[in-house]
Amino acid sequence: MNPLLAHLNAPQLAAVTLPPVHALILAGAGSGKTRVLTTRIAWLISTGQVSPPGILAVTFTNKAAKEMQTRLAGMLPINVRGMWIGTFHGLCNRLLRAHHRDAGLPQLFQILDSADQQSAVKRLLKSLNVDDEKFPPRELCHFINAQKEQGLRPAAVEAWDDWARKRVGLYEAYEAQCQREGVVDFAELLLRSYELLERNEPLCRHYQERFRHILVDEFQDTNKLQYKWLKLLAGGGANLFCVGDDDQSIYAFRGADVGNMADFEREFKVTNLIRLEQNYRSHGNILDAANAIIKNNPSRLGKNLWTEAGSGEPIRVHEAYGEGDEARWIVEEVKALQRDGHTRAEIALLYRSNAQSRALEHALFNAGLPYRVYGGLRFFERAEIKHALAYLRLIANTDDDTAFARVVNFPTRGIGARSLETLQDAAKAANSSLHAAIPQVGGAGGAKLAAFAQLIVTLRDAAHLPLPELVDHVLELSGLRAHYRNEKEGQERLDNLDELINAAASFVAEEGTPDPDGEITGQYGNDLSSFLAHASLEAGEHQAGEGDDALQLMTVHSAKGLEFNVVFIGGLEDGLFPHENSMNEDKGLEEERRLMYVAVTRARQRLYLSFAQTRMLHGQTRYNLPSRFLDEVPEELVKWLTPRAGKGGFAMQDSASGSYGSAGASSYGATPRRSESSGGSGFRIGQSVMHAKFGLGVIINAEGSGSDARVQVNFGNAGMKWLALSIAKLEAA
DNA sequence: TGGGAGTGCTTTTTT
DNA sequence: AGCACTCCCA
Numbered sequence: 216m217n218p219l220l221a222h223l224n225a226p227q228l229a230a231v232t233l234p235p236v237h238a239l240i241l242a243g244a245g246s247g248k249t250r251v252l253t254t255r256i257a258w259l260i261s262t263g264q265v266s267p268p269g270i271l272a273v274t275f276t277n278k279a280a281k282e283m284q285t286r287l288a289g290m291l292p293i294n295v296r297g298m299w300i301g302t303f304h305g306l307c308n309r310l311l312r313a314h315h316r317d318a319g320l321p322q323l324f325q326i327l328d329s330a331d332q333q334s335a336v337k338r339l340l341k342s343l344n345v346d347d348e349k350f351p352p353r354e355l356c357h358f359i360n361a362q363k364e365q366g367l368r369p370a371a372v373e374a375w376d377d378w379a380r381k382r383v384g385l386y387e388a389y390e391a392q393c394q395r396e397g398v399v400d401f402a403e404l405l406l407r408s409y410e411l412l413e414r415n416e417p418l419c420r421h422y423q424e425r426f427r428h429i430l431v432d433e434f435q436d437t438n439k440l441q442y443k444w445l446k447l448l449a450g451g452g453a454n455l456f457c458v459g460d461d462d463q464s465i466y467a468f469r470g471a472d473v474g475n476m477a478d479f480e481r482e483f484k485v486t487n488l489i490r491l492e493q494n495y496r497s498h499g500n501i502l503d504a505a506n507a508i509i510k511n512n513p514s515r516l517g518k519n520l521w522t523e524a525g526s527g528e529p530i531r532v533h534e535a536y537g538e539g540d541e542a543r544w545i546v547e548e549v550k551a552l553q554r555d556g557h558t559r560a561e562i563a564l565l566y567r568s569n570a571q572s573r574a575l576e577h578a579l580f581n582a583g584l585p586y587r588v589y590g591g592l593r594f595f596e597r598a599e600i601k602h603a604l605a606y607l608r609l610i611a612n613t614d615d616d617t618a619f620a621r622v623v624n625f626p627t628r629g630i631g632a633r634s635l636e637t638l639q640d641a642a643k644a645a646n647s648s649l650h651a652a653i654p655q656v657g658g659a660g661g662a663k664l665a666a667f668a669q670l671i672v673t674l675r676d677a678a679h680l681p682l683p684e685l686v687d688h689v690l691e692l693s694g695l696r697a698h699y700r701n702e703k704e705g706q707e708r709l710d711n712l713d714e715l716i717n718a719a720a721s722f723v724a725e726e727g728t729p730d731p732d733g734e735i736t737g738q739y740g741n742d743l744s745s746f747l748a749h750a751s752l753e754a755g756e757h758q759a760g761e762g763d764d765a766l767q768l769m770t771v772h773s774a775k776g777l778e779f780n781v782v783f784i785g786g787l788e789d790g791l792f793p794h795e796n797s798m799n800e801d802k803g804l805e806e807e808r809r810l811m812y813v814a815v816t817r818a819r820q821r822l823y824l825s826f827a828q829t830r831m832l833h834g835q836t837r838y839n840l841p842s843r844f845l846d847e848v849p850e851e852l853v854k855w856l857t858p859r860a861g862k863g864g865f866a867m868q869d870s871a872s873g874s875y876g877s878a879g880a881s882s883y884g885a886t887p888r889r890s891e892s893s894g895g896s897g898f899r900i901g902q903s904v905m906h907a908k909f910g911l912g913v914i915i916n917a918e919g920s921g922s923d924a925r926v927q928v929n930f931g932n933a934g935m936k937w938l939a940l941s942i943a944k945l946e947a948a
Numbered sequence: 949t950g951g952g953a954g955t956g957c958t959t960t961t962t963t
Numbered sequence: 964a965g966c967a968c969t970c971c972c973a
Contacts, residue, residue, distance in 0.1 A: 304963045401963045568959050752963060772960050794959050834964040
């Protein structure tokens with residue numbers, strides 16, 4: 216047996232070795248989803264069914280993409296760096312850099328993150344004299360992104376009244392502004408690359424022919440546009456292999472559409488639907504609870520997790536008076552767990568909304584327990600870092616008005632609102648960028664602006680320096696360092712700025728390499744612009760001390776994909792979890808329930824659920840009922856740590872390698888070579904075959920020789936078969 | 949320019 | 964309650 220395939224269970228094996236057909240893998244929590252995805256890629260490559268450039272693998276987070284690359288690198292002796300494995304946004308960026316001309320973008324186009332986008336919108340409203348009470352920038356951004364995520368340009372958006380028409384007009388003006396400034400927001404990355412392929416037939420055909428196998432992770436989280444993008448790329452006969460879990464779809468609120476799973480099944484006539492239901496993570500009671508909860512959702516594709524592990528411990532439920540009591544109880548419980556030998560890093564405190572972390576942090580701080588809060592400001596989102604990046608962006612592109620506006624008077628150089636207004640008017644009149652309009656401003660303000668323009672020129676002169684030195688140079692000449700040195704609490708910010716130099720240095724060392732398949736995709740641009748793209752696309756985790764043994768605090772959303780030995784889910788109250796705002800939404804409760812399902816399935820060994828009778832929220836004390844999700848956990852799985860709540864005050868119930876890359880460098884000596892045949896029959900592992908009755912299949916194993924030769928074939932939905940070559944009529948397909 | 953007072957918002961979030 | 968943001972005055 217191919218060692219790649221060892222240790223896979225039957226459905227995993229079936230999925231990994233599927234013949235070249237479209238497939239939908241329903242992968243339950245903890246069922247080995249990433250493993251299937253990466254092993255599938257390794258299998259396809261090592262059996263010679265596809266070469267690495269023929270693979271396109273898409274994920275949602277950088278973390279997931281990196282994980283896939285790392286694991287793949289461990290399975291195959293190939294350079295995974297050049298492969299098209301990445302996030303939707305990262306891959307689109309790559310595509311647009313390579314074909315920036317065809318996409319109508321400057322080579323060094325910059326990427327706006329959400330905050331940049333909002334300030335760009337604010338600036339736009341101001342320049343058009345639009346009342347931002349009537350069109351709140353935040354809401355306008357949402358609207359614009361939502362349109363783009365449905366693939367709609369302004370002309371295609373329907374508007375029935377004046378206000379809606381005005382809004383579409385602003386969308387249009389925003390696009391024009393971005394185009395003039397040479398910047399692109401996140402949704403634009405997707406839409407622009409979709410349109411690029413859709414309109415440029417030869418280019419589209421090139422990529423369609425190149426990518427033979429497209430694999431998608433977390434497919435339930437794709438939005439409409441992402442699905443269209445995938446369909447377009449798969450339009451040339453590539454095989455789409457989508458892995459997802461409808462029960463873990465928790466991002467509908469930002470445009471994810473689980474309906475894509477059903478659409479995919481229908482539109483691609485998917486007959487190969489494989490369920491991965493064996494869970495390798497949690498003990499039985501935890502899984503039973505999760506199954507019982509999610510069973511209450513109607514429209515599911517259907518799936519039931521099971522485990523070979525025992526039932527394990529009961530699920531512990533605790534009732535507290537207020538959020539402070541809840542937090543103190545958790546602290547005591549954590550201390551007890553530590554005494555029993557649990558490490559803090561293996562304990563997670565999950566909550567529905569960020570505001571809940573405060574009470575927990577307070578109690579943990581008082582108890583002196585180290586903890587780490589996920590979420591919140593990340594490195595590249597810090598103000599001082601964004602300031603420094605803005606100077607770098609101006610070096611790359613002086614027309615980037617967002618960057619210009621951010622730092623033209625930071626550190627302050629006496630360029631006030633008046634001068635800026637004059638400048639904005641001049642820019643608008645000349646339809647130019649702010650930077651380009653500087654010569655037209657006279658007076659004292661004009662002189663100061665000219666000095667700023669001179670500063671940018673001086674900085675640009677240093678653009679040839681190695682990136683880390685350039686960053687250092689910018690920090691010094693811009694006056695940022697001096698500014699923070701004079702600030703009382705500036706030391707941390709200075710440290711962060713120094714850290715930015717380190718980030719630049721390690722970026723150059725690790726990723727600053729040019730695209731390996733340069734003749735097709737062109738080059739990325741220079742170090743500076745790829746570093747800036749990196750900063751936008753990968754904001755970076757914020758807190759240091761990753762290696763420290765600290766409790767893990769995070770929202771349920773950010774816990775998706777993670778697992779812990781012990782999990783506390785706090786604030787299980789109606790109104791909080793499920794959240795009251797979700798109740799008005801269509802299908803809101805179902806998404807909350809999936810969220811609860813995700814939360815529960817994070818736990819390996821022990822799960823605590825807790826709620827409080829009163830909770831301070833928005834400055835007011837609220838009295839909540841226990842969460843309805845608590846009632847959905849079967850009683851027999853539960854151990855109440857406090858007298859059981861609800862039902863009338865009960866008493867305490869205590870109770871492949873040779874086919875590609877450096878030949879022979881395989882780490883798997885036994886991996887069949889591409890040239891090897893099975894028993895001299897002319898067939899080889901990985902070969903697609905056709906059988907009169909079972910249809911298309913792929914050979915995954917072989918034994919015997921001559922008249923005894925037998926091969927194992929995966930026929931997809933027709934199953935896995937051993938066939939004697941002397942009897943079965945197999946034809947190469 | 950910067951600080952103090954007043955105002956409004958507050959589910960979840962990656963890229 | 965706590966935070967970000969704006970506005971106004973010295």
